[in-house]
Amino acid sequence: MMGPILLIILPFLGAFLLPIIYRHYNQAGYWAAPVVLVISLVICIGLWHGVNIVGPQSLVMGGVSAPLGIVFYVDALSILFVLVLLVGSLILWLGAWHRRIKEEMLLLLMVGGGSGLVLSGDLFNIYVFFEIVAVASYGLSASRRGDPCGYAASLRFLLLGSLGSAFILLGIAIIYALTGTLNLSHLAMLAPQALHGMAGLSAFALMLIGFAVKAELFPVNTWVAEVYAHAPVRISALLAGIVSKLAIIVVLRLLLLLYAHEQAYMLLLCIGVAGLITGELAAFYAKDLRRMLAYSSIGQLSVIAIAFSIPGTLGVVSGLALALHHALVKTGLFMLTEKWKGSISSLQGMAHSAKWPSVLLIIFALSLIGVPPLPGFWAKFLLFKAGFSAGGGYSYAMLLILLSIIIEAAYFFRVIHLLYQTPAASSTPLIPRNKELQPMLVISGLLLLVMLTIDPIYHHLSKIATQVVDVQAYIDHTLPAWKSTH
Amino acid sequence: MNLLDLLLLLSLLTVVLMYFYGHRREAGWLGVAAYAIQLLVLIKLYSYMQSDRIIVAHLSFSVMEHILIWGMTGLGWFFAVISLGAALFASWYTAGEWQDTQKNMRLQHIVLSLNVFAMLILLCSQDFITLFIGWELVSWASFFMMTHSGGKAAKAAYRYLIYAMSGAVALFAALVLIMVKLGSTSFSVFWAALPTLPDSFLWLLVVLFFIGFSIKMAILPFHLWQADAYAETPGANASFLSAISARMGLFALALVLLQPVGIERLQHLMMPLFTFVDARTLLAWIAALTAIIPTYIALQQSDARLLLAWHGIGQGGLMLLGITVGTPLGVAGGLLHAFNYATYQGALFLAVTAVLHRTGTTDLDRLGGLITRMPWSYVVLLLGIIGLAGLPPMNGFVSKWLIYKSLLDQGMPLLLVAASISTLGTILSVYKLIHNIFLGQLRKAHYEVKEAPWSMVLPMLILAVIGFITGLMPGLALSLVDKAQMALGYDALPHHLGGLEWKTGSLNMLWVVGILIYGIAIGAVVFYLFGGRSHKTHQWDNYAGGHFLSAEVPYHYSHNFYPGVMRVIGGWFRHQTLNVEMGIRHFVQWSAELCCRLSQVAHPTLYMLMLAVAALAFVG
Incomplete structure (x- = not known):
């Protein structure tokens, strides 16, 4: 079965061939990238279906079996996030890319890299794919010329990101020095003895810092607001909504497989709590809609990190629910800001000329705050259930999240309040173009669909969570040869 | 499909109807018809409301291993009657001329129907999850109602939103804590576990529930948001909001915490550090203070709508006080007061809106002498304030009597004194209300003012008459209260048409009102038969201290009413709560700036x- 390889190869191939296709067949070039994505999506859905029926599968590359060879591991979690990545980038394709070849190429690279990132079964490949995603995102965030602020922001992003990658590499090196292997399942077997010491945990800390740059965790998230405020909205939506989730999923994998250790959980919890406080408060202060959304996504990702730091399936389920919900909603919210950038006060009274975008903003905001019966409520419900069940420090973290809900409501409804005021006399109506609304409509449709199917989704997520938490199954699948010895 | 399904469906249909036909002129009448039909269904449900029977709707979901069902008990039914009644009269009020002055009548119709629907969902909640869902629906629906007219109203509504979110968050926490601790979210499991819950956990729950529900009721210290928000809402909807919206907090608090088992447990729940105070006494005193302080704030208002809205907060305190007494008499008093209050407060808000409609202002310093121009509005306002002040023959007297009686029976004389102080403040300020609007000198600008049209006078007049009839025959309202009381688990009061027989003293309003009317009749006879000669004068034909006063000399004493009282109590109003609120706001603002x-x-x-x-230091 070649499915997982195709998921990675096809976008890469598309990216490399895109300039050639454009040169020779302009019209075909315009459709090439979406077609690649659609084919990937079909493969992905096929794999998803397969995983649901027969359970996780692993794929060995190059004829050398694990732990020496390259391993791809397809389980419900990884395939789910590949699906999210593909669907997300397809939805963002709706509307306009206007033959921006470079952006399309970089986006395909990002899709391929992202798929590889979640599917990889060894640390080295994770690092490689992470770098690909990172480089693509630096390129994307600086892809529009003529905006010096955007350039400066992406340069800062680049500096921070590459330093983060260096930290990841350092962490991987430490692990390799300690254990002599980089295969995740092999490491999972060795972890309790080899990695739960000081050196092993410091490797986790270093890797966490590296991934935290992409996952917008405190305090290496200072790039977020600037980059999102100046990058094209689609890029902001993609980075905030989806790419950040991939990074945090990798952290979850590492945490579950290698570092099911109290200190690792606590470290993630502390970082999450600090990010929650600073992110939400900064969003409260922000005077610009895009920056507000950016800070809000810092806060939300911190909440997801807190959820993942709760040991056990409950924490994983709630984290997954929050991640998926945030991927939907934040993508939608960013798509709103194509026209609505700059100071919030310039939005006064815009609801009168742009009725539907305002209504969509309200729906997304309500769901993000967590108002029943919208999906956001159920995600938060799961989170609090997990957090209060875990007790101890987690209860205080939950308390902070509860307080942050009030602040979220305050800053979102300050904007909405402004939208529905009488327009200022001198203002020109900023009506988002219909083309920009298409992705948003799709996303809000998805949101309502999720609302109606909460129960099946919850059961599916619980299934995923139990699968992910089961380390032994992971080892058995990827190292079948070693099954007998253990 | 049973009657409850029908009710919910009809309510939802009303929302749809208003969405499509709300812009029509006859939408107000459509609303009246829709709410009347729903009210009929409710009346039909009356016979189903036995003490421990629940009528369950077929609306049901299974979410995350919880099965959500909605069903109605007597308590929900009682509050549903009030909400539908209030909606009916509010809709009627908008059916005529008044809608021409409104720029967004369609929205007003939609939010009204949305609020009714949300309330019905809340009133049908059967476990903590459905309670929370309903609670959020009601909060957002009333936010929508307050905010849609923009400007000042939206500002007040934004403040409400922050408060409401804080309440919702507290409720959310309580819900999850109960689920984690007891493994179930159903009310009955919670009540069964209540006697054995550890003190610390129960205190946490009591505080969380109190924050959650009392924010809606604007109980001290969360009282700041309500008056502005209600007063700025357009008239008809304001009457609906103030009549019933805040009572949802009372409903939820009574439902969750103030059942007999809850009261019993709260009496044994001692405060940490102050071990001589138990939770129920604390709650009762908070309720009493809520009855007093907002009432005296109302006394200071110079806007009729604000004055009424502040009174609403105070009356809510009285209702809570009645229910926390926890005897059949007290609970009946509290619940009856909710019903009675809805009738006269609805009438009062509508009457004040009629004045606003005709004169363009509700500023108490800019009105006066309207009695000759708007006699019917005057009658409504008079009946309303008699009810608000709790004097016979209106229904407010009966419920206050029940509350006072229960306080006496339970040996809580200090709380009785507190309640009386609140009533004193009410009497003072309602006199200010009627005097400044209707009595005294007519302003020159209002010389041409006409009575409000019948489409407005009739609904408010009927509300006021309902207030009078249920005052004359409290048995009518008490038979509604019975259902709610039995659903809560208290014995029903032995009542008859005119009042009730009670071992420590009975009340028969037929007699009370009869004697009152008899006394007035004798006075009238004496006045008309044996009085000296009289001649009618013009309203402006006045003398003061021997000086002739013409229309050019304004002498209607309205500004700075009660300076003596204010001098005495003025020092007590130092905006303590407001300062706390400002402090929190500034702290958040400051830390937000820091984080940014x-x-x-x-x-x-x-x-x-x-x-x-x-x-590295952490893991090392």
């Missing part, structure tokens, strides 16, 4: 280094 500054750095890599050092 923190993330705007030129050298983000420095942070990374700091994190690396800290994280």
Whole structure:
């Protein structure tokens, strides 16, 4: 079965061939990238279906079996996030890319890299794919010329990101020095003895810092607001909504497989709590809609990190629910800001000329705050259930999240309040173009669909969570040869 | 499909109807018809409301291993009657001329129907999850109602939103804590576990529930948001909001915490540090203070709508006080007061809106002498304030009597004194209300003012008459209260048409009102038969201290009413709660600025280094 390889190869191939296709067949070039994505999506859905029926599968590359060879591991979690990545980038394709070849190429690279990132079964490949995603995102965030602020922001992003990658590499090196292997399942077997010491945990800390740059965790998230405020909205939506989730999923994998250790959980919890406080408060202060959304996504990702730091399936389920919900909603919210950038006060009274975008903003905001019966409520419900069940420090973290809900409501409804005021006399109506609304409509449709199917989704997520938490199954699948010895 | 399904469906259909036909002129009548039909269904449900029977709707979901069902008990039914009644009269009021002055009548119709629907959903909640869902629906629906007219109203509504979110968050926490601790979210499991819950956990729950529900009721210290928000809402909807919206808090508090088992448990729940005070006494005193302080704030208002809205908060305190007494008499008093209050407060708000409609202002310093121009509005306002002040022959007297009686029976004389102080404040300020609007000198500007049209007078008049009839024959309202009381688990009061027989003293309003009317009749006879000669004069034909006063000399004493009282109590109003609110706001603003500054750095890599050092130190 070649499915997982195709998921990675096809976008890469598309990216490399895109300039050639454009040169020779302009019209075909315009459709090439979406077609690649659609084919990937079909493969992905096929794999998803397969995983649901027969359970996780692993794929060995190059004829050398694990732990020496390259391993791809397809389980419900990884395939789910590949699906999210593909669907997300397809939805963002709706509307306009206007033959921006470079952006399309970089986006395909990002899709391929992202798929590889979640599917990889060894640390080295994770690092490689992470770098690909990172480089693509630096390129994307600086892809529009003529905006010096955007350039400066992406340069800062680049500096921070590459330093983060260096930290990841350092962490991987430490692990390799300690254990002599980089295969995740092999490491999972060795972890309790080899990695739960000081050196092993410091490797986790270093890797966490590296991934935290992409996952917008405190305090290496200072790039977020600037980059999102100046990058094209689609890029902001993609980075905030989806790419950040991939990074945090990798952290979850590492945490579950290698570092099911109290200190690792606590470290993630502390970082999450600090990010929650600073992110939400900064969003409260922000005077610009895009920056507000950016800070809000810092806060939300911190909440997801807190959820993942709760040991056990409950924490994983709630984290997954929050991640998926945030991927939907934040993508939608960013798509709103194509026209609505700059100071919030310039939005006064815009609801009168742009009725539907305002209504969509309200729906997304309500769901993000967590108002029943919208999906956001159920995600938060799961989170609090997990957090209060875990007790101890987690209860205080939950308390902070509860307080942050009030602040979220305050800053979102300050904007909405402004939208529905009488327009200022001198203002020109900023009506988002219909083309920009298409992705948003799709996303809000998805949101309502999720609302109606909460129960099946919850059961599916619980299934995923139990699968992910089961380390032994992971080892058995990827190292079948070693099954007998253990 | 049973009657409850029908009710919910009809309510939802009303929302749809208003969405499509709300812009029509006859939408108000459509609303009247829709609410009347729903009310009929409710009346039909009356016979189903036995003490422990629940009529369950077929609306049901299974979510995350919880099965959500909605069903109605007597308590929900009682509040549903009030909400539908209030909606009916509010809709009627908008059916005529008044709608021409409104620029967004369609929205007003939609939000009204939405509020009714949300309330019905809340009133049918059967476990903590459905309660929370209903609670959120009601909160957002009333936010919508307050905010849609924009401007000042939207500002007040935004403040409400922050308060409501705080309440919702507290409720959310309580819901999850109960689920984690007891493994179930159903009410009955919670009540069964209540006697054995550890004190610390129960205190946490009591505080969380109190925050959650009392924010809606604007109980002290969360009272700041309500008056502005209600007063700025357009008239008809304001009457609906103030008549019933805040009572949802009372419903939820009674449902969750103030059943007999709850009261019993709260009496044994001693405060930490102050072990001579138990939770119920604390709650009763908070309720009493809520009855007093907002009432005296109302006394200071110079706007009729604000004055009424502040009174609403105070009356809510009285209702809570009645229910926390926890005897059949007290609970009946509290619930009956909710019903009675809805009738006269609805009438009062509508009457004040009629004045606003005709004169363009509700500023108490700019009105006066309207009695000759708007006699019917005057009658409504008079009946309304008699009810608000709790004097016979209106229904407010009966419920206050029940509450006072229960306080006496339970040996709580100090609370009785507190309640009387509140009533004193009410009497003072309602006199100010009627005097400044209707009595005294007519302003020159209002010389041409006409009575409000019948489409407006009739609904408010009927509300006031209902207030009178249920005052004359409280048995009518008490038979509604019975259902709610039995659903809560208290014995029904032995009542008859005119009042009730009670071992420590009975009340028969037929007699009370009869004697009152008899006394007035004798006075009238004496006045008309044996009085001296009289001649009618013009309203402006006045003398003061021997000086002739013409229309050019304004002498209607309205500004700075009760300076003596204010001098005495003025020192007590130092905006303590407001200062706390401002303090929190500034703290959040300040820390938000700090966090925003923190993330705007030129050298983000420095942070990374700091994190690396800290994280390595943490794991090391």
